[in-house]
Amino acid sequence: MTVSHTQLPPDGRSGDWAIETFEVSKQEADFARIRSMFRPLESVEAGTYKRLVRGRTIVMSNTQMELRTNRAIMHRAKGHILINGLGLGVVLAYILGKPEVESVTVVEKSADVIALTAPHFTDKRLNIVHADAYEYKPEKGVRFAAVWHDIWDDICADNLTSMTRLKRKYGRRTDWQGCWSEYECQR
Numbered sequence: 001m002t003v004s005h006t007q008l009p010p011d012g013r014s015g016d017w018a019i020e021t022f023e024v025s026k027q028e029a030d031f032a033r034i035r036s037m038f039r040p041l042e043s044v045e046a047g048t049y050k051r052l053v054r055g056r057t058i059v060m061s062n063t064q065m066e067l068r069t070n071r072a073i074m075h076r077a078k079g080h081i082l083i084n085g086l087g088l089g090v091v092l093a094y095i096l097g098k099p100e101v102e103s104v105t106v107v108e109k110s111a112d113v114i115a116l117t118a119p120h121f122t123d124k125r126l127n128i129v130h131a132d133a134y135e136y137k138p139e140k141g142v143r144f145a146a147v148w149h150d151i152w153d154d155i156c157a158d159n160l161t162s163m164t165r166l167k168r169k170y171g172r173r174t175d176w177q178g179c180w181s182e183y184e185c186q187r
Contacts, residue, residue: 003062007093008050009120015112018053019088024063052088052113059153060087070094070150072178077101079145082174084133084166087150089117096123105129105144107136109151133166138173147177155181 011019029046044063051061060066070091077095079102086108095101106128108114118128129136133151149166152159163179170177
């Protein structure tokens, strides 16, 4: 499972948000491999990647950790999909590559993130909605095969309350739903 930096939007800036290309050297990758013995999500291979940043905070990237923590939706995606959180478009790029995906609705709160990321994705199956995941209301009768919630900047047990809230909100609208890094937050 890969999403190359070339499949993602170009570098740019909008408001406090930016997309940047960055390199992980062999030395940095070796250090991360050692650190991953204590923190399993820290592992990363040497190479060229993209990241989405808000101010000085790295919100997401297309490193192996991001792919691992999003694999549940990447494998389950088929039919009509709802994603709460556009971000860099890593999940979106992957699932739009699956012919069994009929449509994808992405709900994104930040107009700046939409300005940076959305123009790169021109697939006719895609609908990007500028809204808050907690307030968005799908049209009456719309049902999704899967719903994925990915609106958090970091992995923290404090996210579990909002994960539960989102799952309750969308529970009657989907056959399956999950949250980015829910398992890691529970641990």
